Amino acid sequence: MNSPIPTADGSHTLFSHQFQAHYHSLHGAVQESNHVFIQNGLKHYCQKNLWAESKETINHNPRTINILEMGFGTGLNALLAYQYAQEHRLNLQYTAIELFPISLEAVKELNYPQKEILMQMHQADWENPIEISKGFDLIKHNDDINNSPLTTSSFELIFYDAFSPAEQTELWSLSIFEKLYAACAIQAMLVTYCAKGVVRRNMQAAGFEVERIPGPPGKREMLRATKNS
Ligand SMILES: C[S@@+](CC[C@H](N)C(=O)[O-])C[C@H]1O[C@@H](n2cnc3c(N)ncnc32)[C@H](O)[C@@H]1O
Numbered sequence: 001m002n003s004p005i006p007t008a009d010g011s012h013t014l015f016s017h018q019f020q021a022h023y024h025s026l027h028g029a030v031q032e033s034n035h036v037f038i039q040n041g042l043k044h045y046c047q048k049n050l051w052a053e054s055k056e057t058i059n060h061n062p063r064t065i066n067i068l069e070m071g072f073g074t075g076l077n078a079l080l081a082y083q084y085a086q087e088h089r090l091n092l093q094y095t096a097i098e099l100f101p102i103s104l105e106a107v108k109e110l111n112y113p114q115k116e117i118l119m120q121m122h123q124a125d126w127e128n129p130i131e132i133s134k135g136f137d138l139i140k141h142n143d144d145i146n147n148s149p150l151t152t153s154s155f156e157l158i159f160y161d162a163f164s165p166a167e168q169t170e171l172w173s174l175s176i177f178e179k180l181y182a183a184c185a186i187q188a189m190l191v192t193y194c195a196k197g198v199v200r201r202n203m204q205a206a207g208f209e210v211e212r213i214p215g216p217p218g219k220r221e222m223l224r225a226t227k228n229s
Contacts, residue, residue, distance in 0.1 A: 002106045007031075008217075012110045014074060014102065019167045023073045025193070027218030030076065030112070032193060035216035037077045037159045038084050040224055041191035042067075045157050046090065049187055062135060064091040066154050068183065070145050070171075071161040072098035074110055075121045081159075082117060082136050091135040095155070099144045101126075145171060150183040158184065160192040165199060172199045177206035177225075184227045195221035 004012035009028030016023065025032040042065070050063055065085075069077055078094055085092045107122045108115075117132060124130045126142040141148060145162070158180055162171040170176075172194065180190060190203070195212060200223055203210045208225035215222040 002102060004106075004109045004111065011076075011112065012074075014106065016100075016163065018100065019163045021163045021167045024076070025216060025218055027216065030080070032216040032219075033076050033080050036191055036193045036222050037161070038080050040213060040222065041157055041159060041189065042081055042084055042090075044224070045189050046088070048189075049156075062089050062091050064093055065156050066093045066185070067095065067157045067159065068150075068155040068180075069094065069096040069159040069161060071163075072096035072101070072140060073161065074102065074107070074112070075118050076110075076112060077159050077161060078121055078138070079112060079114060079118050082132065083114065085136060086133075092137070094136065094138045096138070096140045097143055097145050097148055098140060099142070101142060145176065150179055152183055154185050155180075155183050156185050156188045158188070158190040160190050160194075164194060165196055172196070172202065174202045174205050177203050177208065181206045181208060181227060186227060186229065188227045190225040191222070193219065193222050195219070195223050199223065 002014050005015055007013050007026050007029045009031045011030035013022050013024040013029040104122055112118055120132050121138060124138055126140050129137055129139040132138050162168050165172045200210050203225045209228050210223055210225045212221045213224055
């Protein structure tokens with residue numbers, strides 16, 4: 001079994017023997033996920049597109065945000081997005097792609113909060129949409145992102161969480177970002193922990209405007225790409 005590994009903030013990660021890489025930063029799994037995907041992804045998207053004057057307000061009508069995650073892994077990003085959405089009265093339509101699902105036994109060992117929600121996410125059937133709780137709809141595709149058709153142009157936020165270019169060069173290519181760009185709505189954002197120059201240039205060549213922003217502890221920068229037209 002894939003045993004949990006503690007990271008510096010106390011939260012667990014896993015190690016992929018296949019890719020010889022950890023699923024999260026050893027400086028803190030929850031800390032990294034929260035910084036990259038929630039604070040600089042979901043929260044930022046809401047501030048730019050939903051909430052007037054960049055205020056986090058709970059006085060707006062619930063609005064559904066369409067999220068795509070590449071690399072569902074432990075489900076930590078989905079879980080933190082769920083928590084954030086609950087706290088801010090957002091509805092999420094969450095689509096996750098994962099080629100190598102982890103076992104339920106491995107999930108049970110993880111020390112993440114709201115384990116019952118996490119278990120529901122993992123127990124959900126592949127390819128079948130499910131309402132995890134009111135306002136959080138999940139669909140998981142057991143698929144290779146390289147072959148996944150992504151026949152929509154409605155994703156508003158993409159959590160791009162593949163293993164790094166050192167391990168999976170092909171998942172950071174121009175053709176992947178062209179495909180993701182086509183699957184995005186106008187004003188959509190893609191966030192990732194990776195800040196490599198070649199990745200940034202591939203995103204730009206695909207049409208995204210790309211910002212380098214401060215990364216989580218242990219990482220100087222991360223990338224946020226926006227589809228402006
Ligand atoms: C960095 S880990 C993801 C971490 C995950 N977001 C989490 O919070 O645990 C990368 C994930 O991408 C998955 N993956 C690798 N190659 C893939 C592919 N070609 N298509 C879809 N998923 C893939 C891996 O199995 C792994 O779960």
